[in-house]
Amino acid sequence: MGRSPCCDKVGLKKGPWTPEEDEKLLAHIEEHGHGSWRALPSKAGLQRCGKSCRLRWTNYLRPDIKRGKFSLQEEQTIIQLHALLGNRWSAIATHLSRRTDNEIKNYWNTHLKKRLAKMGIDPVTHKATNGAPVGTAADVRSAKAAASLNHMAQWESARLEAEGRLARESTMRTAASTPTSIPLHPINLPEPTTPPCLGMLQPWQGAKLDLESPTSTLTFIGNNNSVSLGASESNSAMWKLRSDDPECEENSVRKFLREQQMQGLEGAERGRHIIGCEEPWFQGTVGVGAGFTDMLHDALDCWGESSNGQAELSGQVSGDGESGSSSYWSGILGMVVTSELPPPHPHPPAFL
DNA sequence: AAGGCCGCCAACCGCCCTGGT
DNA sequence: GACCAGGGCGGTTGGCGGCCT
Numbered sequence: 001m002g003r004s005p006c007c008d009k010v011g012l013k014k015g016p017w018t019p020e021e022d023e024k025l026l027a028h029i030e031e032h033g034h035g036s037w038r039a040l041p042s043k044a045g046l047q048r049c050g051k052s053c054r055l056r057w058t059n060y061l062r063p064d065i066k067r068g069k070f071s072l073q074e075e076q077t078i079i080q081l082h083a084l085l086g087n088r089w090s091a092i093a094t095h096l097s098r099r100t101d102n103e104i105k106n107y108w109n110t111h112l113k114k115r116l117a118k119m120g121i122d123p124v125t126h127k128a129t130n131g132a133p134v135g136t137a138a139d140v141r142s143a144k145a146a147a148s149l150n151h152m153a154q155w156e157s158a159r160l161e162a163e164g165r166l167a168r169e170s171t172m173r174t175a176a177s178t179p180t181s182i183p184l185h186p187i188n189l190p191e192p193t194t195p196p197c198l199g200m201l202q203p204w205q206g207a208k209l210d211l212e213s214p215t216s217t218l219t220f221i222g223n224n225n226s227v228s229l230g231a232s233e234s235n236s237a238m239w240k241l242r243s244d245d246p247e248c249e250e251n252s253v254r255k256f257l258r259e260q261q262m263q264g265l266e267g268a269e270r271g272r273h274i275i276g277c278e279e280p281w282f283q284g285t286v287g288v289g290a291g292f293t294d295m296l297h298d299a300l301d302c303w304g305e306s307s308n309g310q311a312e313l314s315g316q317v318s319g320d321g322e323s324g325s326s327s328y329w330s331g332i333l334g335m336v337v338t339s340e341l342p343p344p345h346p347h348p349p350a351f352l
Numbered sequence: 353a354a355g356g357c358c359g360c361c362a363a364c365c366g367c368c369c370t371g372g373t
Numbered sequence: 374g375a376c377c378a379g380g381g382c383g384g385t386t387g388g389c390g391g392c393c394t
Binding site for chain 1: 359
C-alpha cells in the first residue's frame, strides 16, 4: 500500500549536513530560488533528498531565522499558545517572530514540558495534576473556563487557517511582483490588513478588553474609531445563548458574511454593525467580551487569585509549584486579554 | 581515565492536505 | 471524482556533548 518515496533514496546521503552542503544549498537558492524541492538536489549538486533540503533550508539556513536561547517572553508565549492550540507547532510558530516550528517543538519537549510537569501542571491538558478539588462550584467554573478556552483555541486555529489561505490568495493576486513570504502577524508586528473576505473577523482581531477598571469594557478598534461596551451592558447569558445553538449561529455567520461582503463595511463601522445587530448570534458576539470577562474572573477566582483582572504574566514559568497554577492561568488569560491573540468566538466558524 | 547516563537538537519518517490534471 | 506530486506538519530518532560515578 505504501506511498512512493518522495525521492529515490539509493545513494542519497542522510544525517548531519556538512558546511559544504550548506554552502551549496544556500548558493543555489540565492541564485535560483528553491523552485521544486524534488528537482533541487540534482541542480544544486547535492546527494540529498529534496525533502531533506527543504528541511535544512526552512529550519536552519533561512536568513530570517532567529536562533539561540529563547527569551522569557518567548517561553511564556509558547506556553500560553500551547494551552490554546495544543501541539500545533506551526500555528504557534506564526506567533513567534523568526522561530521555526521545529525549534519551538524541540524547546517545548526538552525544556518547557518538563518545567510545567515540575510545577505540577500537566503539560498536555495544562491543568493542575494534583491540585483543584473536584465537584466544587469553583471546579465547575474552572471547567467552564477551560471549555471556553478550548473554543478559543478552535477559533484561533480557524483564524490561522483563514490567514494562511489569505496569504496564499494574496500571493497569487500580487503574482511575481512581490515577495511571497507573508508573515502571519507574528508577535510584535502589526496586524495585516484584513481583506473584505475576512472582514467579520476584524472586530475580534481588534478587540481589547480593558479589565483594569471595575466595569470592564470591550473595545472594537476600527480604522479611526472604536466602540466600547461596558461589561454591565452584556452578560454571560448571552454567552450561553450563543453557545447553546451552534447550528443557528453557523447560519447566522454565513448570512452575516454575505451581508458584510455586500455592504462592504469596514473597521469600526462593522463593529457598530455587530453591536447593533438584532441576531442572537451577534448578541452573542458582544457577549464574547462579557462572557470572557466572566470566564476570566471565574478562572482567577477558582485558582485563588484576586479577580481584579490584572493579569500576571511574569512568574508562571519560573514560579514555584505552589503559586504556579494561578499565575499560569492568569498568564494564559492575560495574554488573550491583553494583546496578541484576539478573543476568539466560542465556536469555530464553519464558513472558514 | 573510562564508562554510563542523560539532555539537547538537527534530521528523518510517515501521514495529511492541497492543487493540478 | 480519482489520481498524483509537492509540500506541510507533528512525532520520533540518532548522534553528540556534558556531567556523574
